[in-house]
Amino acid sequence: MxxxxxxxxxxxxxxxxxxxxxxxxxxxxxxxxxxxxxxxxxxxxxxxxxxxxxxxxxxxxxxxxxxxxxxxxxxxxxxxxxxxxxxxxxxxxxxxxxxxxxxxxxxxxxxxxxxxxxxxxxxxxxxxxxxxxxxNDELERRVAERTEELAAANARMALAIEVAQLGTWELNIATGEFRASEKLFRMLGHVPDPAEPATLELMLNVIHPDDRPEVQAELFRTHETGEPYHYVFRAIRPDGAIIWCEGRASYDVNAKGRPTSMVGVIRDITEQKRAAEHQEIMMQELHHRVKNSLTTVQAIANLSRRTATNIETFSNAFNSRIVSLSKTHTMLVDNKWNRIHLRDILASELRAFEDLGEERFELCGSSIDLPSQMAVSLGLAFHELTTNAVKHGSLSVPDGRLVVKWALGDERDEEGNYTLHLHWREHGGPIVKEPTRLGFGTALLRGLFNEHNSSHITMQFERTGIDFQLAIPWTPH
CATH class of the missing domain: 3.40.50.2300 (Response regulator)
Incomplete structure (x- = not known):
């Protein structure tokens, strides 16, 4: 009605x-x-x-x-x-x-x-x-609402573009007119010149010469097919800096399906590229370290098996050596796999015997940091020497003493390395006799340092204790 x-x-x-x-x-x-x-x-x-x-x-x-x-x-x-x-x-x-x-x-x-x-x-x-x-009022209301929605959408898009650090551009294929955002100019290190409008050729010229042919070929291909454009390339800034960019674009087409214009964005992905490269290096380093660790564990297991008289002896010896290896690894992890100090490794191994009295230990040497693989080898070496000293050497009797000294040589070799000299000397222990067969400790020490080129070890069984000397190449930072 x-x-x-x-x-x-x-x-x-x-x-x-x-x-x-x-x-x-x-x-x-x-x-x-x-x-x-x-x-x-x-x-x-x-x-x-x-x-x-x-x-x-x-x-x-x-x-x-x-x-x-x-x-x-x-x-x-x-x-x-x-x-x-x-x-x-x-x-x-x-x-x-x-x-x-x-x-x-x-x-x-x-x-x-x-x-x-x-x-x-x-x-x-x-x-x-x-x-x-x-x-008419309803139409005006809807137009106002739609206008407000579009304004809000444009504001959200502008915010998203700003947050994502995107540079935008448009190309009129028929007229060749090219427009680029100020953000894109800043990304590429250029200052917009009102007297000289931006052109597609100008944008292509900032692309690295090695990447430019493939970028142009992909532009031509997508222009013919109408497919969205996507390519990763390097760009050269005016100061010579090279940045990695990711470009994406889509085409507007006419009634015949032919592209009439192109709208795109470019994103600086230099940090992502560097992160990916760093991750690849870290994965390779992780693989190398895991492989080295497994090789060390395998060597410990094989040598422990050869020298053990029964399964209990094997289990105790193997477990203690794995714990020693774990201590060194923990120190490396805590230090983010950077170099760690020789004194810290030695102190970690001797800490369990502090109740014997500080006067029984003499640690003397400068602050020397060790690369990860050398740290692992020395950690195992100190464990074997300490275990032997507690069971059979100077630390097994009340009056025994342990002196450990280390120093760097003055000259470098052809590869620029110094020589690290380490001397482990036990005093006042039981009378030591040279073993008639090669034990696990000696075999392990030789096995650990044979892998280091130009390394040299001597093991002398003096009357009052073992005299162990090591000379090994040390690479500075």
């Missing part, structure tokens, strides 16, 4: 107002009655009226004067006004009425069908105008 509109009836005679109401009731609209011009103005200010019927002859203000006052108000400039006149009106009167805003005349006596037809036209016109105005 359509919404009812309001019709204002203005006449100073109640009988005529009643007759108009009777005639117009058939329209099923809301009828408002005013007995004077002032009353009519009050009703107009409080209501939205579709059409006004005004009696031309009224005592206070005639219909012409009321129409003029109505038209002066902005709200009623387009409201339909129909004059009802019981007197004969001249053409000049009609002209005056039209000039004052009247849109039609109805003579008296009123023909009901004619009056209803005229009023119906204006009510329908008003209703259509309202519908059109509402539709």
């Amino acid at each position: 359509q919404e009812r509109v309001k019709i204002l009836l203005v006449d100073d005679q109640p009988a005529k107002l009643l007759s108009y109401e009777t005639v117009l009731q058939e329209l099923q609209e809301d009828l408002l009655q005013a007995g004077s011009a002032r009353e009519a103005l009050d009703l107009l200010l409080k209501n939205e009226v579709a059409v006004i019927l005004i009696d031309v002859c009224m005592p206070d203000l005639d219909g012409f004067q009321l129409a003029e006052m109505i038209r002066e108000h902005p709200r009623f400039k387009k409201t339909g006004i129909i004059f009802v006149s019981a007197v004969q009106m001249t053409d000049l009167d009609r002209l005056r009425g039209y000039q004052l805003g009247a849109v039609d005349y109805v003579p008296v006596p009123v023909i009901p069908e004619l009056l209803r037809a005229k009023v119906r036209v204006f009510t329908e016109l008003f209703r259509k105008s309202q519908e059109l105005e509402n539709a």
Whole structure:
């Protein structure tokens, strides 16, 4: 059911107002009655009226004067006004009425069908105008919402581009017009010159010469196929610095499927490239270290098996040596696999025997840091020497002493290495006899340091204790 509109009836005679109401009731609209011009103005200010019927002859203000006052108000400039006149009106009167805003005349006596037809036209016109105005308001509301959504989307996109550190560019394939963002210029180390617009050729010239042919070939290929463009390349900044870039772009196509424009982004991936290269190096280093560790464990197991008299002896010896290896590895891990000091490795091995008294140990040498593989070898060597000293050597008796000294030689070899000299000497221990067969400790020590070129070890079994000397190449930082 359509919404009812309001019709204002203005006449100073109640009988005529009643007759108009009777005639117009058939329209099923809301009828408002005013007995004077002032009353009519009050009703107009409080209501939205579709059409006004005004009696031309009224005592206070005639219909012409009321129409003029109505038209002066902005709200009623387009409201339909129909004059009802019981007197004969001249053409000049009609002209005056039209000039004052009247849109039609109805003579008296009123023909009901004619009056209803005229009023119906204006009510329908008003209703259509309202519908059109509402539709326009709704359209404006939707446009405003969509505009706001687009603005928010553009703001989010701009923020995402800024956060992702993306440089953007556009290419009109038909005209060759090229536009690039300020972010892209900054990324490539160039300053935009308003007098010299950016061109595709300028962008291609910053690509590393070794990568440029493949980048151009991929551009041509995707231009023919319409596929999205993606390529990783190097770019050279004006200061000579080389950066890695990742470029992505897509094409707009016409009705025939031919590309008409290209929109793309470029991202600086130099840090990611360096991180990937560093990760690859770390993986290779990890593989190398794990392989070395497994080789060491295998050697310990084989030598322990050869010298063990039973499974319990093998288990105890093997476990203690693995623990020693683990201590050195822990120190390396704590130091992020950087070099660690010789004194720290030696102190870690002797810490378990601090209750014997500090006077029984003498550690003398400068601060020397060891690379990881040398640290592992010396850690195992110190473990074997310490274990032997506790079981059979100077640390097995109350008056025995241990002196460990180390120092670097003054000269370098052909590879730029110094020689690290280490001397392990036990005093005051039980009488030592040279073994008749090669034991595990001696075999391990020789096996550990044979892998180091130019290394040299001597093991002398002095009467009061073992005398172990090592000379091994040491590489400075």
